[in-house]
Amino acid sequence: MALTKPNQQLRRDLKAIAFNLEQSCIDLSKLAEKLSDADAIAMMGLVGTLYEEADRLVGYAEEVKSGRLVRTKPE
Template sequence: MSLNKPNQELRRDLLGIAADLKWTGVDLLQIAETLSLAGHESEAQSVLRMSMVLLNDEEKLQRVLHEVAMGRIVRERGE
């Protein structure tokens, strides 16, 4: 399905947010590993939980992006 300009912009905006969530989650995973190796296990576990929240949200946003691409979610032209 071809997207109109407002929906193309919506998809592009959501893709950017999804990418930010993913890479922030990945960065937090690396920080958690560093903390764990330094013997800060409780802090590492806290950072790991934050990372998992972001990565799960990125997956949810990918499903929303699919709905935008399929035309189930649309942006009105006036927005």
């Protein structure tokens, strides 16, 4: 089943946001290396949460691709 244009855009947006989150995680991880141990541990906890959120967005994008999640017209 081919995706509608709105669903194609939704999938692209979800994947782009996930990619941006992952890139931010990489940058934050590099910054954490320069922090004290306690601050670095706290930041890496936040990075872990952001990675989980990015994975969830990728999962949503796959649901759009499979047709389980669709964008409808606003009422």
